[in-house]
Amino acid sequence: MINFIRLLIVPFRTLRNKTFAKLFISQTASLFGDAFTWLGLALLSYELSPEHSATILASALTIRVMAYILFSPFAGVVSERFQRKRILWVTQSFRTVVLLLLPFVTSEWQLFAMIFLLNVAAAFFTPTYRAIIPQVVDRKEYREANGLSMATFQLLSVFGPALAGILALWLGAKQLFFVSGLMLLIGILIIASVPAIDLQKGISVSKGGLKEGWDGVTKGVRSLFGNKILRFSLSIEFVAAIAGALVLVNTVGLVKTSLMLDDTRYGLVMALFGVGASITAFLLGSLDKTKTRAISLISGALLIGCAVSVANFVSFNGILVLWVLAGIGQTLADMPSETLIGENIPATDQARVYGSHFAFSHLWWFIAYPFAGYLGTTFPNHSFLYGGVITGVLAVVAVVLFKPSLK
Secondary structure, three states: HHHHHHHHHHHHHHOHHHHHHHHHHHHHHHHHHHHHHHHHHHHHHHHHHHHHHHHHHHHHHHHHHHHHHHHHHHHHHHHHOOOOOHHHHHHHHHHHHHHHHHHHOHHHHHHHHHHHHHHHHHHHHHHHHHHHHHHOOHHHHHHHHHHHEEEHHHHHHHHHHHHHHHHHHHOOOHHHHHHHHHHHHHHHHHHOOOOHHHHOOOOOOOOHHHHHHHHHHHHHEEEEEEEEHHHHHHHHHHHHHOOOOOHHHHHHHHHHHOOOHHHHHHHHHHHHHHHHHHHHHHHHHHHHHOOOOHHHHHHHHHHHHHHHOHHHHHOOHHHHHHHHHHHHHHHHOOOHHHHHHHHHHOHHHHHHHHHHHHHHHHHHHHHHHHHHHHHHHHOOOHHHHHHHHHHHHHHHHHHHHHHHOOO
8 A cells, every 4th residue: 555655756856856846747737728718618508508418529629629630730840830838838838818709609609719729828838837847857757757747737727617516606606717817827928937948948039931831741641740759659549539438429329228226326326437537647657667568558548448348237336346347448548649749759750749749639539529429329229238349459459450569
C-alpha cells in the first residue's frame, strides 16, 4: 500500500519545475472552465429546444470534433510562425470572449457558430501546449509530467461536471459561462507570468508562405505515420476508440433500460470508469519504462475489449468492476502516444506531429461514435459483446501488421 501511494506521489515531483508547474496550473484552470462550459451547453440546448435538446447537443459534439480534425494539423505550422506563449494566450483569450457571448445566444445556429469558434481555438491551443511539455521538463521526468497532465484531465472530466452542476443550482445555467470565462482568464494570467523564452527552448520562429505552411502540415502527417512506433500507437488508439465509444454511448441504455436502474447508478458507473482511467494515468509513467510502450498499448486494447465484451451478461456490481478495468485499459491504450511523440520526434517537428496526432485521434472517435450508436440501436442486448469482439480482432490485426518491438 505504501509503495502504491509513493507511485501516486511521483508525478507531483515534476511540479518542482516552476515553468511546468505554471503550465499545469493554467491547464487545470482551463479544464475546470471546460467542464463548466459543457454542462452549460447541455442546459442551454435544453432551454433553446426541450424537444430536440439531445439532437442539438449531439450536433454540438460533432461540430467540436470536426473543428479539431480540420484545424489542429495546422497548429504545428502556426507554432513555427509565432511565439508559443503568444499562441497560448491569444487562443485562450479568444475562447474567453466567445464564452462571455454564449449567455446571450437565442438560436441554434448561434450556438453552433460559438461552439465551432471555441473549438477552432482549442485546436491550436492544445497541440501547442502538449508540444511545450517535453521542452520544459527533463527527459527523465517527461513521462511523469505527461501522466500528471493526463490524469488531471481524466479526473476533471469526471468530477468537473458534478461541481458545475452544484454551481448551476446556485448561480443558474447561463452564469456557468461567466465562471468558465473566469477560469480561462486565470489560466491566461498564469501563462502571462511565464517568460516567452522559457516556452520556446531553442525553437525558433520562422517565416514562410502558404506552400511552406502546407508542406509543414504534410510533414507532420508523414512523421506521424512514418515512425513505426507512433504508427502502432495510433492504430491502438483507433482500437480503443471503438471500445471507448461503446462505453460513452451505450452505458446509459445498459444501466437504465437493460438493468432498469436510475440516473444515480449511471453516474456511479461512469465515475468509476473515469477513476480507473485517472489512477492509471498517474501510475503509467512510473511503471512502464520501455521504449515503445508496446506492452501498455497491447494490454490496454485487450483489457478494454475484454471488459466491454461481457457487459451485456453481468449484474450492476459486475458492471462497476468492468468499467474500472475499461478505464484502466482506455488510458493504457491512449496515453502512451503523447509521450512517444516527445521521445521519438525531433523537437523542431514535435508541434506539427502533435497537431496531426490531435486531428487523427479525434477522427478515430468521429468514426467510433456512430458505429457505437449503430450497435446500440441495432443490437441493444448484444452491443457490448459484438463491439468487444471487434475490438479484440482489431487489436490482433494491429499487432500482426505493425509488429511492434516489446523492448
